[in-house]
Amino acid sequence: MSGIFIAIILLTVLALFFGLLLGFAAEKFKVEGDPLVDQLEALLPQTQCGQCGYPGCRPYAEAIANGDKINKCPPGGAATMEKLADMAGVDPEPLTATEEVQIKKVAYIREDECIGCTKCIQACPVDAILGTGKLMHTVITDYCTGCDLCVEPCPVDCIDMLPVTQNIKNWDWKLNAIPVKTIDEDVKC
Amino acid sequence: MLTLFEQIDKGTLWRSTGGIHPPERKTLSNRTQIKSLPLADEYVVPLPQVGESAILIVKPGDYVAKGAILTKGTNFGHLPAHAPTSGHVSCIEIRPGNHASGLAVLSCVISADGLDTHDAHIHPALSTNEVDQLTDKQLLTKIQQAGIAGLGGAAFPTHIKLSPASDIELIIINGIECEPYITADDMLMREKSDEILNGIAIIHRLLAPQRLIIAIEDNKPEAIEEMQHALNRSSLPKDGVRITSIPTLYPSGGEKQLIQILTGQEVPSGAIPAQLGIVVQNVATAYAINQAILRDFPLIERVVTVTGDNTQLAGNYWIPIGTPISHVLTQTQFIGDEHDKVIIGGPMMGYALHNDNAPTLKGSNCILLPASDELAPEQKELPCVRCGECAHVCPVQLLPQQLFWHAQAQEYDKATKFNLADCIECGCCTYVCPSEIPLVEYYRIAKSAIKAEAEEKKQAELAKQRFDLRTQRLEDEKRAREEKQKASAARRKSNMSSSDKDAVALAMARIKAKKAAQKAVATQDDTASKITSSMPETSVPADERQAKIAAAIARAKAKKAGLKQDSADSSTGNGSENSGSVNAPVDDKKARIAATIAKAKAKAKKAALKISTNTEDDKD
Amino acid sequence: MAFKIASSPHLSRRFQTSTLMQRVLLCALPGVAVQCYFFGWGTIIQLLLAICVALFCEASVLTLRKRPVLATLKDNSALLTALFIGIAVPPLAPWWLTFLGAIFAIIIVKHLYGGLGHNIFNPAMAAYVMLLISFPVQMTSWVAPSVIAGQPLDIFASLQMIFIGGSQLEISAYKMGFDGIAMATPLDTLKTDLAMGLTSTESLTKSIFSDGYGVGWFWVNMAYLAGGLAMIKMKLIRWHISTGLLGALYICASIGFILNPDTHAGPLFHLFSGATMLAAFFIATDPVTAATSVRGRLLFGALIGVLVYIIRTYGGYPDAYAFAILLANLCAPFIDHYMKPRTYGHRSRS
Known part of the structure; x- marks a missing residue:
């Protein structure tokens, strides 16, 4: 009979001990904040375009951490989706939007057509459009994320999304991509 | 234990790692003296800094003399561009650039008048005394105004290198020229040794180092001899300055490799030699400095080696910077066709140019015109057999195979861990590779991808910052507005108690109602804005532009309506929501305004007051 | 154009x-x-x-x-x-x-x-x-x-x-x-004799060892050694793996021989019998399966040398190159990972 009591007491003591140990460890090694959201956010392209249905990249990262789908970010493309899937520990899924070839684009205002309505300024999530009422607006291309949000509000449809041109500074050394053609036929050699 | 300087004085050399001995083929071009070519019809001066840190000070049609300044900049790093000959600026446009990518760059095109008239600011050579009287600052300004960039290839502004932040103990004058085929520096040292030594003396004066080494590879005995004679004749101190001959090995002419051979020290990764108290200057740069200080003659021409089996007049030429390559090819009797390569630079690090309308640049030291069977024929890439030869010859002690695997698999983070960034792209690994793998090409692609990735990350970070700032600002504005409303409501409440203000309040209410009515009419057209914008409509189109804008709006609206109809089928939820919100707030607003007007007309004091408050809330 | x-x-x-x-x-x-x-x-x-x-x-x-x-x-x-x-x-x-x-x-x-x-x-x-x-x-x-x-x-x-x-x-x-x-090959004979209680000196008196290393095998090894040296001279292979291998084998055999000459064959016997030279110059140097860096290759060779000696002396097989090389092949990626050379301008391995 006493054996049973000893066992019960022993187990209780052990349970208490390990419980305390666990509790202590949980306090001691507590992870601050929610790094998953930060990590997910770091993967997102930060275009703040809202195409995912959330008002910005951070809210979408939070939504993914809370179980939303990882395939709602068209600007990031398949590469970002795969990284998100990897980080969130879910299977990759095809993107919801039809995937276009991912070329970085920036907004460009045809300035003589702009009527100065400021609507695009209000739409721009990163304040990359400069201008004021009744005066022409222009895009600061260095700040533009190519999110498309300013195209829709423009009442005169004077905003184009133009692909970023390649220059000597951002050239990617893909020699095979250079179209080898004779530019000036008439030049004698 | 000898100090470093004692060892240097003894002529001790250290071992550099790796390196190769490719066939030199220098005798093709170093048998004849440096010649000049007839003037070209037009010269193309690229203006890389214009649009960023410099402005153009000539316009099409202007006359420019030889050596005239074309650009003006404000920042310290600015290097002015000069007219290589006299003539008229025919146009300023995008022209094919002298770059591996072949991308076009903004260039100033000068049609030569054939007279080659010098600009007024170029003067006869100063005497030594006159040079001695110039201050260091004046010297540096002269060097900057002459547009002198490092002529070894990297084209870094020389005046920056000559005004370092820390003390310089050792100057190395680089006369190595380890690339096969190139003999431009060799010939310059043979023919202009006194001028080079003058330039070196100026560098020596500016930096006041403890030691100065003129390093020349031992395959140029004539140049070493000439330079030694010139050194004996020069005013440089005899004890701290020496000419050191170093064994021929590619790529010992690389800045980092040369420092390792001469001092045994290594430039820390990502740092510049000045951190070790060392500055390396090319011999051709020293010559250009001499020209700039003595005559104010800007850097508008340089010695270019034109060599290879595809030219019948191989040799070295004084070629004005901006000369179209096609002109050089014609003048040196180029016999190749479009299946051949035109290489700018040497066979190891030069790039193949694909459009010969590109001009020569300050850093173009060689135009190599190999016959189709002269250099390596194009080979099919075979599988890597891990022979490790690449690692043996790598002067930076990288592991080229590992880099290759990671670069090929686009695992750029891993490639970075294998120090891809330290690769100097000397080409030794590709040279020895028995599997003919174009390793350097893989590294370059990987490097630019890493650069682009970093750039993208920076952009994303910036966008995030700006987004956060904007969100913050909008919130602040909203809060400020709410507070203002609250304050005005409180003020009105206190005013309400005094009955004599009632009449005024009533009048205000009437005015407001009237304005609101007007606005409602004006904004009827402008429905689109109500979809996304919660902000009030502030800009009423001006009358005179009304028609034009209305037309534009109508056009855009028609287009958008078309688009919307298309998308309505695919995304029904979104579409219907949109079309609903287009009309709803407008109808709502109209009704409310009508009610306001009616009630105001009833002249019931209290009711009117209340409505005025409501209206203000609605419309503010 | x-x-x-x-x-x-x-x-x-x-x-x-x-x-x-x-x-x-x-x-x-x-x-x-x-x-x-x-x-x-x-x-x-x-x-x-x-x-x-x-x-x-x-x-x-x-x-x-x-x-x-x-x-x-x-x-x-x-x-x-x-x-x-x-x-x-x-x-x-x-x-x-x-x-x-x-x-x-x-x-x-x-x-x-x-x-x-x-x-x-x-x-x-x-x-x-x-x-x-x-x-x-x-x-x-x-x-x-x-x-x-x-x-x-x-x-x-x-x-x-x-x-x-x-x-x-x-x-x-x-x-x-x-x-x-x-x-049986000389190595096999020696192993059998040692197992039977003979001393190595006794075993080496047999006719198969008449030239001190095993008849024929000495000359075969010499020929491969000559071929190997020619390869190093022609820069077909680098010297590191072979040197590491032969050096380690020599050192191990010397230690064993000094400690107990009766049960261990001498270092030169180890170097010139069996497939030693063939393995050291022709097989272990197969670049595909070997380590690639200089220090890595020395270590790779030494590993084979030590393994060969251990297996020859204590293992169940008379000669051991195939096993030793396969084991070292397994280690090659590991060796490469830890034997990265110090890149120019870096203080230590990062």
Whole structure:
């Protein structure tokens, strides 16, 4: 009979001990904040375009951490989706939007057509459009994320999304991509 | 234990790692003296800094003399561009650039008048005394105004290198020229040794180092001899300055490799030699400095080696910077066709140019015109057999195979861990590779991808910052507005108690109602804005532009309506929501305004007051 | 005018894999010749058989994998593998041993791992180990050197022995005695004698050790050593692996010999018997499966040397190169990872 009591007491003591140990460890090694959201956010392209249905990249990262789908970010493309899937520990899924070839684009205002309505300024999530009422607006291309949000509000449809041109500074050394053609036929050699 | 300087004085050399001995083929071009070519019809001066840190000070049609300044900049790093000959600026446009990518760059095109008239600011050579009287600052300004960039290839502004932040103990004058085929520096040292030594003396004066080494590879005995004679004749101190001959090995002419051979020290990764108290200057740069200080003659021409089996007049030429390559090819009797390569630079690090309308640049030291069977024929890439030869010859002690695997698999983070960034792209690994793998090409692609990735990350970070700032600002504005409303409501409440203000309040209410009515009419057209914008409509189109804008709006609206109809089928939820919100707030607003007007007309004091408050809330 | 574009460097040493392999083959020839001199026609027959089978396998697999057949065959790598199988198999072993070995080496060890440059194990050694474990009797019945056996078998007798075969009984009988055409290798003999309680000095008095190292084997090793030194001179291989291997083996053998001369053979005996030189210069230096950095290669060679000594002295097999090399192959990526050279301008390994 006493054996049973000893066992019960022993187990209780052990349970208490390990419980305390666990509790202590949980306090001691507590992870601050929610790094998953930060990590997910770091993967997102930060275009703040809202195409995912959330008002910005951070809210979408939070939504993914809370179980939303990882395939709602068209600007990031398949590469970002795969990284998100990897980080969130879910299977990759095809993107919801039809995937276009991912070329970085920036907004460009045809300035003589702009009527100065400021609507695009209000739409721009990163304040990359400069201008004021009744005066022409222009895009600061260095700040533009190519999110498309300013195209829709423009009442005169004077905003184009133009692909970023390649220059000597951002050239990617893909020699095979250079179209080898004779530019000036008439030049004698 | 000898100090470093004692060892240097003894002529001790250290071992550099790796390196190769490719066939030199220098005798093709170093048998004849440096010649000049007839003037070209037009010269193309690229203006890389214009649009960023410099402005153009000539316009099409202007006359420019030889050596005239074309650009003006404000920042310290600015290097002015000069007219290589006299003539008229025919146009300023995008022209094919002298770059591996072949991308076009903004260039100033000068049609030569054939007279080659010098600009007024170029003067006869100063005497030594006159040079001695110039201050260091004046010297540096002269060097900057002459547009002198490092002529070894990297084209870094020389005046920056000559005004370092820390003390310089050792100057190395680089006369190595380890690339096969190139003999431009060799010939310059043979023919202009006194001028080079003058330039070196100026560098020596500016930096006041403890030691100065003129390093020349031992395959140029004539140049070493000439330079030694010139050194004996020069005013440089005899004890701290020496000419050191170093064994021929590619790529010992690389800045980092040369420092390792001469001092045994290594430039820390990502740092510049000045951190070790060392500055390396090319011999051709020293010559250009001499020209700039003595005559104010800007850097508008340089010695270019034109060599290879595809030219019948191989040799070295004084070629004005901006000369179209096609002109050089014609003048040196180029016999190749479009299946051949035109290489700018040497066979190891030069790039193949694909459009010969590109001009020569300050850093173009060689135009190599190999016959189709002269250099390596194009080979099919075979599988890597891990022979490790690449690692043996790598002067930076990288592991080229590992880099290759990671670069090929686009695992750029891993490639970075294998120090891809330290690769100097000397080409030794590709040279020895028995599997003919174009390793350097893989590294370059990987490097630019890493650069682009970093750039993208920076952009994303910036966008995030700006987004956060904007969100913050909008919130602040909203809060400020709410507070203002609250304050005005409180003020009105206190005013309400005094009955004599009632009449005024009533009048205000009437005015407001009237304005609101007007606005409602004006904004009827402008429905689109109500979809996304919660902000009030502030800009009423001006009358005179009304028609034009209305037309534009109508056009855009028609287009958008078309688009919307298309998308309505695919995304029904979104579409219907949109079309609903287009009309709803407008109808709502109209009704409310009508009610306001009616009630105001009833002249019931209290009711009117209340409505005025409501209206203000609605419309503010 | 528009010109052809290409990335720099535009120069190349024009020394391709095929040339490299070809020169290695040439350097191995003296060793093969000496081996033939001492062990008769069998070696050449096995060699030709291995080459035919290996090339055929390589061609078939390349066809199946839809790779260029002729261009790849020209890299001579299959030829080299076949060569090593041919000289590793006992000269009068039945034909199907070589046949199986070549098939296993080319198809399983090389191509199933992705072909040239991707295999983790040395194909010839993996095949040898497979044969040794599966057919221990046939694989350890070495031929007696012609010097001892008198008149070696002529070419027809050898062919008959290989393709039709003496009976199993005959082979076992030959294996036990010295007077037949087959006998154990010197290392095997020494091991058996030591196990039987003889001292190494006693064992070395036997006729097979009449020149101090094992008749014939000394000269075979010398020939491979000469070929190896020629390869280093021609820069076909670097010296690190061979030096590491021979150095480690020498040191281990010296320690063992000093501690107990009765049960351990001397260092020179270890260096010049068995497959030491062949392995040190021709097999361990196979770049595909070895470590790549300088320090890594020294370590890789030393690892093989130590393993060989341990297995020869304490293990169950008389010679141990195949095992040692395979084990070192396994370690090569690990060695490479920790033996990265210090990059210029970096303080230490990052």
